Amino acid sequence: MSDKPNDTGQSDSSGIGSTIDRRRFLQAGGAASVAALAGCMGGGGGGGGNGDDNDSGNGSGGGGGGGGDGWDPSQSIRYIVPYDEGGGTDVYARGIVEQLIEAEGEEVQIDNVPGAGGLNGFGQLMRADPDGHTILGSATPLEVAPQLLEDPGFDQRDASGIGVFGRSAWCLVVNEQYQDEVETFDDVIEKYNSGEWENIGVQSPGSSQDIIVLLAKYELDEYDWQWTQRVTYTGTGPIAQAVASNEVPAGIGTDAGTRSTVEGGNIYPVVSFVSDGTDVYPDLDSVTDLDYPEIDFVGGLSRGMFAPPETPDEIIEHHTTALEEAINDDRTTEWTDETGNPTFYEGPDAANAIITDAFEAYDELNVIDLVEENSD
16 A cells, blocks of 8 residues: 555545445445445534535425324424535435425425534434424435544434435546546546646545545555545535536536536536446446446445434334325426436335444444545
8 A cells, every 4th residue: 555645635615455345335225226325513513524505495385295193293394404505415305305395294494504524414413302393314424434533422323214215426527628638537547647637626534535535546556546635625516616617627526416517518427436327427437337446335325314313203204204205206206317316215224224334334444544544
């Protein structure tokens, strides 16, 4: 392995072998249909920035759904997105919110709470009353390493799972001015290794993107990706904008979160870090298509939904039923067909499993040691 200098930049805004067992990654998704697991602390206390824009959003609308025996919400539901507006977690939330409003029988308000690798938002969830009126959308395992790096005063494994409803892949995107000279991941590697490019846009230390580039430089010799500095942002939205403005020539973001900027023509995707590729960019090569070692355990992420710890079973039952109804809605199917963002429904057990399995995988593979050796 190479020496490991301090090479993390901050934007304004061992023991891992050459092949990572794909089966671990699939198991960590909680069920076979979850093809990718990752998948950024005002409120949470401590930590460094890493989220998917600070603006809060709203799902407008009234009710429909609900009713019958059991618990029903008595006021609007706060849907915490622990990343910036425009990132993948936000895109998914806004893709299903109207359907969720009808299924819940009450207004659902999206609240973006970015920062600390997703722990700002998670912290607010973990301290909320378990009365059914606060839920959160995760990007597991993106939030795992930040908790392992710095104790936030809570353990996200104590959150109450509601369900899993989507997956995303991490993709490398490049500024459009390089389109004639950079077509493949090999071309990207050559740009960095020649010294023409130096900076790569990622989220904060311990994020999935950060782990990807650390593995590719220091642990997996087949990649030999000799970038000089990681420039950190709070999420995919800011990373996509930084690449579009050529603040950095390339960066890593989710397929869901980069899609709008790609469609605007300012950036383009070069490679996916999940072996199965991405439905958002169906013609895009994955790293394994190009004979690079697979890194599926951090190459993608799962879209989970959670409630505060100790939320009563009848409330979880209401929310998971509403989530299933929203995902099975024809409008969600149309949204999936239009965007390529996969949607499916798996229940509370799957949601709990994606978090616990991710913690186990990070521990088994000594991921935090690698991050700590290369952090400020």
